Amino acid sequence: MNLLTALARFFIFPGLLFAIPAAWLVLWIERKSVALLQQRIGPPFGQPFFDFVKLMGKSAPSRPGVNGVLMRAWPLIAVSASAGAVGLLPVLPTHGGFQGDLILLLALMEIPAICMIVAGFSSRSLFGEIGSAREAVLLVSYNLVFLLAAVSIAVSQHSFRLEALASATATPWRYLGLIAILICLPAKLHVNPFSLPNAEQEIYSGPMVEYAGFELALWQLSHGLEWIAGVGLVATLAIPPTPHLWLDVAGVLFLGLLIVLAISIIAAATARLAIDTTVRFYWQCTLAFAVLAISTTLLMRLRS
Amino acid sequence: MSLWTRLLCACRRRSPWIFHMNSGSCNGCDIELIASLTPRYDAEQLGVLLQGSPRHADILCVTGPVTQTAVSAVHTVYEQVCGPKAVVAIGSCPASTNAFIDSRVLVGPLDKHIPVDVYVPGCPPRPDAIVRGIAAAADILAERRDKTVASEAPVTSIANPEGARP
Amino acid sequence: MKIFGLLWNNLRRGVATLRFPEVPAMTDGFRGLVRFDPACCTGCAMCRFRCTARAITFTAAGKQFTWAYDPSQCTFCGRCVDGCKDHALTQDADCPPIYLSARGLRTSYTLQRKTPPPKSQPAPTRTTAQSGETHEQH
Numbered sequence: 001m002n003l004l005t006a007l008a009r010f011f012i013f014p015g016l017l018f019a020i021p022a023a024w025l026v027l028w029i030e031r032k033s034v035a036l037l038q039q040r041i042g043p044p045f046g047q048p049f050f051d052f053v054k055l056m057g058k059s060a061p062s063r064p065g066v067n068g069v070l071m072r073a074w075p076l077i078a079v080s081a082s083a084g085a086v087g088l089l090p091v092l093p094t095h096g097g098f099q100g101d102l103i104l105l106l107a108l109m110e111i112p113a114i115c116m117i118v119a120g121f122s123s124r125s126l127f128g129e130i131g132s133a134r135e136a137v138l139l140v141s142y143n144l145v146f147l148l149a150a151v152s153i154a155v156s157q158h159s160f161r162l163e164a165l166a167s168a169t170a171t172p173w174r175y176l177g178l179i180a181i182l183i184c185l186p187a188k189l190h191v192n193p194f195s196l197p198n199a200e201q202e203i204y205s206g207p208m209v210e211y212a213g214f215e216l217a218l219w220q221l222s223h224g225l226e227w228i229a230g231v232g233l234v235a236t237l238a239i240p241p242t243p244h245l246w247l248d249v250a251g252v253l254f255l256g257l258l259i260v261l262a263i264s265i266i267a268a269a270t271a272r273l274a275i276d277t278t279v280r281f282y283w284q285c286t287l288a289f290a291v292l293a294i295s296t297t298l299l300m301r302l303r304s
Numbered sequence: 305m306s307l308w309t310r311l312l313c314a315c316r317r318r319s320p321w322i323f324h325m326n327s328g329s330c331n332g333c334d335i336e337l338i339a340s341l342t343p344r345y346d347a348e349q350l351g352v353l354l355q356g357s358p359r360h361a362d363i364l365c366v367t368g369p370v371t372q373t374a375v376s377a378v379h380t381v382y383e384q385v386c387g388p389k390a391v392v393a394i395g396s397c398p399a400s401t402n403a404f405i406d407s408r409v410l411v412g413p414l415d416k417h418i419p420v421d422v423y424v425p426g427c428p429p430r431p432d433a434i435v436r437g438i439a440a441a442a443d444i445l446a447e448r449r450d451k452t453v454a455s456e457a458p459v460t461s462i463a464n465p466e467g468a469r470p
Numbered sequence: 471m472k473i474f475g476l477l478w479n480n481l482r483r484g485v486a487t488l489r490f491p492e493v494p495a496m497t498d499g500f501r502g503l504v505r506f507d508p509a510c511c512t513g514c515a516m517c518r519f520r521c522t523a524r525a526i527t528f529t530a531a532g533k534q535f536t537w538a539y540d541p542s543q544c545t546f547c548g549r550c551v552d553g554c555k556d557h558a559l560t561q562d563a564d565c566p567p568i569y570l571s572a573r574g575l576r577t578s579y580t581l582q583r584k585t586p587p588p589k590s591q592p593a594p595t596r597t598t599a600q601s602g603e604t605h606e607q608h
Contacts, residue, residue: 038343040343054318265474400573423570
């Protein structure tokens with residue numbers, strides 16, 4: 001894979017030039033579908049783009065006693081990690097995608113959440129600390145399921161390489177793992193019923209409380225890119241590969257749209273759960289699920 | 305005006321994020337403000353989002369006559385809103401203390417402490433009037449050039465309550 | 471699970487929002503801005519007495535009086551309208567408009583006190599002889 005293709009994959013599709021407008025589109029689809037389900041009109045098309053530009057024009061806040069360089073670094077790291085995760089997605093596995101690793105993709109998807117936790121603590125605000133503590137607890141509970149599900153998918157296909165996973169024929173265990181990942185996605189994306197860390201009225205937006213202007217715009221962008229990366233991971237691994245380029249892309253986009261709509265419907269249907277209920281949910285139901293998945297794949301591996 | 309400035313002004317008008325502050329109100333205006341976010345009046349069709357943190361907002365919506373215990377909070381929150389910003393006084397209480405004019409715990413109408421851009425009269429104002437007030441504040445915000453100063457009116461402070469009025 | 475049925479109903483029923491700047495129909499008896507009719511006012515200052523929020527100010531000097539109204543002070547209770555015997559005050563059936571400057575919408579009228587009109591003579595109703603004053607008979 002030559003440099004030009006690599007650059008095209010990173011910057012154009014599915015890289016930055018595709019990912020950033022797609023992130024805005026997905027954020028708009030989520031807001032609009034939640035609004036329509038509540039019989040409201042909702043924001044006009046392109047609203048996340050207007051929000052982004054407006055935030056770029058705000059003045060910097062004065063935060064005495066807080067390390068400004070550190071505060072500015074966290075959203076930058078979060079955006080670059082999630083953009084890298086989007087770039088790594090095996091959208092076109094048979095046509096020369098990135099030679100990526102599932103472990104690398106999972107690590108890149110974890111970094112924005114960790115950045116949010118550290119940003120909450122480095123903002124030296126009481127609300128930031130509470131929000132970060134909640135986010136940390138949430139991270140620990142859903143990550144167990146998320147990583148177990150991802151590992152079970154890789155073990156069932158005998159490979160951790162993304163394009164090998166995407167181009168191999170799917171086994172039923174892969175779909176089991178993908179369903180587990182789908183259950184973890186609302187927590188990863190901070191939507192109802194697991195939107196605890198950024199609760200607006202309870203803890204004044206939690207970790208984001210001291211952020212304003214361009215930094216806040218970057219956080220919104222990284223949130224949108226996390227949507228793309230999470231939904232894209234499920235969509236690219238669920239669609240079986242076809243020899244046609246456009247059919248692959250269309251299938252991934254269509255399934256991605258369906259997943260976004262499903263998560264939005266669940267977000268509109270539920271209210272925010274408290275932290276103990278959330279943790280109990282993830283540890284009880286889905287831990288059993290993930291243990292089942294990984295034990296069956298290991299047994300399958302041992303037998304073959 | 306350069307292309308970037310025009311784009312920025314258009315986006316400021318289309319994305320007014322509000323922060324709601326109660327400086328001692330009876331909650332009538334607060335209820336109507338929340339009602340303006342419900343499906344019937346839906347302020348989100350203008351891009352309005354109720355934010356949790358003052359740092360995230362552009363427009364500060366204040367209700368209530370300013371009580372002595374609330375006045376320092378009003379100042380703190382106003383400083384925390386990042387420029388360019390606008391202030392909407394919702395109801396007649398922040399405009400003039402309304403029926404509480406003889407009260408000993410009030411420190412006067414809101415414009416003695418922070419510069420106010422839009423007044424929405426009513427006791428309480430209807431939600432559609434509040435949405436119109438926020439839209440007017442968004443228009444004012446779009447025209448604002450300076451990022452730090454809220455309005456051209458001279459700011460009166462606690463030390464100087466009878467500052468010159470335009 | 472009923473919530474999904476509710477959401478599906480919401481989607482089917484469509485959007486219930488009033489598109490900006492449409493406003494809902496005003497209800498009967500909505501109390502809006504107070505309007506003053508200078509032709510009817512006789513300067514009794516009953517409205518200033520009844521006003522709960524000191525929105526109406528009344529100053530009199532000789533044969534002149536000034537009636538001023540500050541909607542930013544007004545609580546739109548309607549006591550002034552109910553108390554005006556000359557029916558000089560009415561309330562709008564519409565929302566008061568938003569304004570941009572402090573004390574905008576203040577109105578103030580300076581009027582001359584009217585001489586009261588001559589009392590119309592009542593038709594003679596008494597039939598006794600004591601009612602025989604000539605200027606009462608027309």
